[in-house]
Amino acid sequence: MRAAVLVEPGRIEMQERPVPRPEPGDVLIRVSSVGVCGSDTHYYRHGRVGGFVVEAPLILGHEAAGTIVDVGDNVDPSRIGERVSIEPQRPDPHSDETRRGRYNLCPHMQFFATPPVDGALCEYVTIGAEFAHRVPDSISDEAAALCEPLSVGIAAVRKAGVDGRSRVLVTGAGPIGIVVTQLARAYGATDIIVSDLDEARRQRAISFGATEVLDPTTQPIGDFGVDGYIDASGAPTAVADGIRAVRPAGRVVLVGSGAESMELPTQVIQNRELVLTGVFRYANTWPTAIALVESGQVDLDAMVTARFPLERTAEALDSDRTPGSVKSVVSVS
CATH class of the missing domain: 3.40.50.720 (NAD(P)-binding Rossmann-like Domain)
Structure with missing residues (x-):
């Protein structure tokens, strides 16, 4: 699959990566849209965000949406074909914070585009099935991706x-x-x-x-x-x-x-x-986010001010410097 990879601060390289396989409980998603977040631009320019340091090539992007194309064991195969908004995190289900319902504070969290975990600026990603949230046809791919900042x-x-x-x-x-x-x-x-x-x-x-x-x-x-x-x-x-x-x-x-x-x-x-x-990320917010967008109470499409193909990811990461920029989106497929 194609992937836009941060190989060093200020340099994105298009690479071919293997398509990941969904593990038991996972779904495989063909990525359609990825929003550019301030943390992505910070990793791109400085190679770090606070204590999170990029020490190896990294795929950025955690505001993402796409379509389920395969499922792992213990996942209903009827989910194949669903359009979904991705909640880009994998908490440890056994940690104390997760058990208390605060899974965003799990000390063993694996979060998209947070070193060393790759993100979604590529053609395919896997995520736990419960973190792939179905969206209705009335919600665009871009708005589905931006349910992530809406959740914040x-x-x-x-x-x-x-x-x-x-x-x-x-x-x-x-x-x-x-x-x-x-x-x-x-x-x-x-x-x-x-x-x-x-x-x-x-x-x-x-x-x-x-x-x-x-x-x-x-x-x-x-x-x-x-x-x-x-x-x-x-x-x-x-x-x-x-x-x-x-x-x-x-x-x-x-x-x-x-x-x-x-x-x-x-x-x-x-x-x-x-x-x-x-506030550190979010927990149990996606159903509310999707409902607010579907009802028209929140307009995420109106926030998109620039669009780029995957091959122009570096331009997307610099687009926040353009006067009038609000949110840039990378169209992957």
């Missing part, structure tokens, strides 16, 4: 407790900030305030449901008294200012990947009894 957003809004009475602040209007904005609208938030440095991103946030946008360089984030604050920027200044905008007993959710450490207004957190938590 779902994990964030769940932790933020967003509902029909919520006032929500989002910092960062990149792809995750945009899905969080759409989700806050879908969950009925009364006010959705989005802060971003870039004017085009602020206008994009309005089109996806923000009720107010801010340029933090000219409109500092004030004490808005929001119920929930979700950071999708990873910027220390944004996080500190956002925390100050939360009402007493409100919630702060950190989803943006930023500095290893940062200074926080601890007196505000303590005196207001704020609940502060992080």
